[in-house]
Amino acid sequence: MYASASNTFDFFAKTGNLALGSRLRRLSNQFTEDAKRVYALYNVELSPKWFPVYYVLSETNEMAITEIAQTIGHSHPSVSKIVKEMEKAGLVELNRGVEDGRKNTVKLSLKGRAVALNIQDQYLDVSEVVDELLSSTTNNLLRAIEDMEDLLSEKGFYRRVYERRKERESGQVEIIHYKPIHKEDFRSLNYQWIEQHFKVEQADRDSLDHPEEKILVPGGHIFMARYRGEIVGTCAMIKMSDDCYELAKMAVKESVKGLGIGWLLGKAVLDRARSLGAGKVYLESNTILKPAINLYRKLGFKRVANHETPYERCNIQMEVELK
Incomplete structure (x- = not known):
């Protein structure tokens, strides 16, 4: 059994904009479905899904499949299937290209050109009906579709949902100060990423196994990231001098x-260093860690040289200037 029209509209009323695509x-x-009946009404032998390709070809002598796809905003495989x-x-x-199949060109046949003559009355009547429908609506549907297409061409629907999810979930991340109970989290998180990309060095062991003595007591600080009650990230700021x-x-x-x-951890370090009166923050890394290097650049860090380093992997x- 099919759902009644009233039930369908109840569903859309309850789901609201969640069911926009549906x-x-x-x-x-x-x-x-109505277009199929309209074509039959005017004795036009076209499938509704062929119309964009047919219309473009009726306006020109011959076009490459790639050009048609670009013109109507369809994929090349989709247009190829319709053309077939x-x-x-x-x-x-x-006209199949010999060297490159993607350069196949298409033109209307005599039968296709004959359709162009029969379809003119259909164009006229359909256009008037659409105008009548649009004038009877509160909002102009075509204009709304154009606006939506423009917005989605700037940034797709998936990307917008992805970013909104990231924004929502990022709001659940807490940046908290290190406490002795976080010692194992600080250690294990760092050992894990180092062992994934490099080898653990003595300088790593010194600070990771003894964070209080090597980082906190000399005037540094450690931040922990907590997400949904779980420690999921960490970052330290080590005092190099009163200014750095x-x-x-x-x-x-x-x-x-x-x-x-x-980003949140990096910002916490910069904000803390700035509040302590530091003029700059320094870091060492490796260029194979591209996401990390991109993050540092977004935080304002710029490449410097000639600093001594205890790390082979560096x-x-x-550095980033804070003043």
């Missing part, structure tokens, strides 16, 4: 990458 698909299906169906129906002639701190030992659990936790040094 509602547009339902409207599209309704137009497509239209060729089978005798509506188009396909080193951003070090940043590590984020692999399962929560993409939530902007590294091949890039960066």
